[in-house]
Amino acid sequence: MRTRVTDMFGIELPIFAFSHCRDVVAAVSRAGGMGVLGALYFTPEELEMELKWIDDHVDGKPYGVDVVMPASYEGADFPAEELVGRLQSMIPEGHRAFVENLLGSYGVPPLSADAEAGKVLLGWTDATARPQVEVALRHPIALLANALGPPPADVVELAHSHGVKVAALASTPRHARKQVEVGVDVVVAQGTEAGGHTGEITTMVLIPQVVDAVDVPVLAAGGIGDGRQMAAGMALGAEGVWTGSLWLTVEEADTPEMARQRILEATSRDTVRSRSWTGKPARLLRNEWTDAWESQESPGTLPMPLQFMLVSDALRRIGRSGASELATFPAGQVIGLTNQVRSTRDVMYSLMEQYSEALERLERITGD
Amino acid sequence: MRTRVTDMFGIELPIFAFSHCRDVVAAVSRAGGMGVLGALYFTPEELEMELKWIDDHVDGKPYGVDVVMPASYEGADFPAEELVGRLQSMIPEGHRAFVENLLGSYGVPPLSADAEAGKVLLGWTDATARPQVEVALRHPIALLANALGPPPADVVELAHSHGVKVAALASTPRHARKQVEVGVDVVVAQGTEAGGHTGEITTMVLIPQVVDAVDVPVLAAGGIGDGRQMAAGMALGAEGVWTGSLWLTVEEADTPEMARQRILEATSRDTVRSRSWTGKPARLLRNEWTDAWESQESPGTLPMPLQFMLVSDALRRIGRSGASELATFPAGQVIGLTNQVRSTRDVMYSLMEQYSEALERLERITGD
Structure with a gap:
């Protein structure tokens, strides 16, 4: 070609x-x-x-x-050394409480003290x-x-x-x-x-x-x-x-086993365009996590990068707990076509x- | 071929x-x-x-x-002769009031007495x-x-x-x-x-x-x-x-002139999947009508065929009044590609x- x-x-x-x-x-x-x-x-x-x-x-x-x-x-004009701290202070307590309640209702434990935490901003x-x-x-x-x-x-x-x-x-x-x-x-x-x-x-x-x-x-x-x-x-x-x-x-992918299984089983209707991951619309696997952010109780999502800062530790805790109802990740509709490794x-x-x-x-x- | x-x-x-x-x-x-x-x-x-x-x-x-x-x-088990009447009685007053208020706020007049009304159920x-x-x-x-x-x-x-x-x-x-x-x-x-x-x-x-x-x-x-x-x-x-x-x-289409112009000017982002037309999700031209049904004040849409019964006269009034902000109709994303007659x-x-x-x-x- x-x-x-x-x-x-x-x-x-x-x-x-x-x-x-x-x-x-x-x-x-x-x-x-x-x-x-x-x-x-x-x-x-x-x-x-x-x-x-x-x-x-x-x-x-x-x-x-x-x-x-x-x-x-948000924070594009903050000095680099103050970026994380100033952004953290912009996250409302109500949003943090919503995330804690959601995780609590599925029995997701806090991160243990030695777990890697705080990689909240990424690239x-x-x-x-x-x-x-x-x-x-x-x-x-x-x-x-x-x-x-x-x-x-x-x-x-x-x-x-x-x-x-x-x-x-x-x-x-x-x-x-x-x-x-x-x-x-x-x-x-x-x-x-x-x-x-x-x-x-x-x-x-x-x-x-x-x-x-x-x-x-x-x-x-x-x-x-x-x-x-x-x-x-x-x-x-x-x-x-x-x-x-x-x-x-694929065989070579380091996708966590729980996620791989969800993708193999998913149909093309099992994704949703949601702001619940980063604050900007992203297509994710649809589940209790994405539904919760659309529910009556949802405080609404925060602008990028605050939403990811808010949820990054929560997503890590979900991953470690094996609470697959809440484990979401980016995925396109085409996952309906991938049925084998x-x-x-x-x-x-x-x-x-x-x-x-x-x-x-x-x-x-x-x-x- | x-x-x-x-x-x-x-x-x-x-x-x-x-x-x-x-x-x-x-x-x-x-x-x-x-x-x-x-x-x-x-x-x-x-x-x-x-x-x-x-x-x-x-x-x-x-x-x-x-x-x-x-x-x-709704009403699939009603006798045909009672169908329209029984369905009409299922439409809440709050929904009728929402539609009247919306039309009122854009100055859309009621239908004149001689206008064709009541073709509310269609096929x-x-x-x-x-x-x-x-x-x-x-x-x-x-x-x-x-x-x-x-x-x-x-x-x-x-x-x-x-x-x-x-x-x-x-x-x-x-x-x-x-x-x-x-x-x-x-x-x-x-x-x-x-x-x-x-x-x-x-x-x-x-x-x-x-x-x-x-x-x-x-x-x-x-x-x-x-x-x-x-x-x-x-x-x-x-x-x-x-x-x-x-x-x-196309030249041969009997599309109302107002709608034709909107389609020629629209981009592929100017449509939305909405229940505001019939109660089932349908892709429509996005405008103040579709937005109103998504707003805080919206009473929510009704199931098919109640929603269309609720809005059919309203859509006819909008069409006659020339209130193009509210005039919606079914249209696919491909209207972004149609720019000439x-x-x-x-x-x-x-x-x-x-x-x-x-x-x-x-x-x-x-x-x-």
Whole structure:
């Protein structure tokens, strides 16, 4: 296959795989696609270790890093050293009480004293994401991707000065145009069905509009789980696909077993677009946690990054307690199609096989 | 083009066009597709006139009729002659007051005494839809389609005994299987981006799952507005496409001028899935009307068919008053792609031209 994207990165297949798991990233790149590591959950020191590992396991193939530099969030003008403290003080007591009551009603115990706590901000802000960018650019990455709006112009310049291409996620044609204005090389047009932060327009409706709005190559994201969906994304005008939820259940993924089981069993109706994770709308596995934030008793969610600061320890406690009714995480509607654990290599192979079959079928229909 | 659907109906192009306007229905069928008239708003006598007109203008080409026989609604067990009265008495005064206040705050006058009022139930029930079916089957229709669940088994049998194929709209794979169990010949798998009554799963995610779930041919619905989207729908495994919002703005459509302008100007973010029209979730143009039903003051919506009975006169008053802030109607996200008025013939031609271009592009990408 050959598109501007395969040429740009020297890859065989225009399949981009977003994952927080280094094993998946390396396996996808080795299989001819482009693995992209989500840096969000890592401190700069941890990220350094992950990227070192990928460098050692990717056989010289290109890979990317994804950071989150939201265009807008609370505390953007606070000095870095006061950021966490000042943000913490902005969280109302009523919200903390709501979370405690919710966990209490499901018997979720507090964290033990020795448990890792307080990793409450992550890379959700410019201040915390920039050190991640600096770490990433010390490695031979081929792509720096940014979620939640256009990356700052100086970050785009910095990446370009390292010979690194920049991608950004867009959920409207207007977003896409803004991103290209600051120098983005590839637009990831992401439909509402995608897991994680997501807009309202579906992939089917969004992709052609973004393709028409910008001159740079577009990747189709949201709902891409098999080769038919890949073919559909390409038919819409994309030059490649961006996948995410698909990789949560592969053998190489370090997804907690409880979450993996939920995803294998879930249907496409078992996700919901909710602000209960970060304060911005994100598609999550629907459960008692997401329902509680929509209920009459809910105090409403807080703006980014306050909501995640409010709930991060709670989500960690839920994870440790095994209270699966409350354990939520980002997941796209495409989890309805993933029903078995397979190797990354096998998934890549199936994608291409189904893609070819879809094209052959289209040719038969027109009699070409 | 040739699929099981073109063979089944003897049509040239597997493009189905849902419209409440007879002119559009006839024009699509004459252009090689299949026009499908939405019967909902017509009394049996009116429907008879519409179908007679189509028979005289369709040049012997096949066309279809779409009715609404919801699988569940309030009053399903009321005797037909008491239906309207008993349903009316179930509408709370608080709901009536909310609607009156809303209209009052936008200066919408009451209907004049001579205005047509009281067409409050339409074909929303089995009792009101059956006479429509009887009228339809007296005409040389090729297809009877049903929205909102599987049609009653005896209606499927009746249609089949007239040599008429039956289609039904499905928004989950489970719905699709149920429909095939009662004898449906074609499943219209409709994604959440579609206008009117719609589910939660997007077209991209839904179609392959429905294709895998049933043996009958599947049409892709929701978000199909240009030939790239048609190609995508077919790549997902569909054997044809079902379109709707696309036809609201064509020359032949009798869409009120106010609505046509709103659609031409709207982006894909200007729709919302709302219960404020019929009590079941339907995608509508988002405006002050839909927002009001989501507001703090909203009494909540009523179940089908009570909600439409509550709001039908209000919507008629809004239409006559020209209060465009409140004028809502069913519309899919694809209205973001319709920016000019064109003839039905021209739209059909563009669909096929873009479809061919999309296929040629896919072939270039794989080097075939």
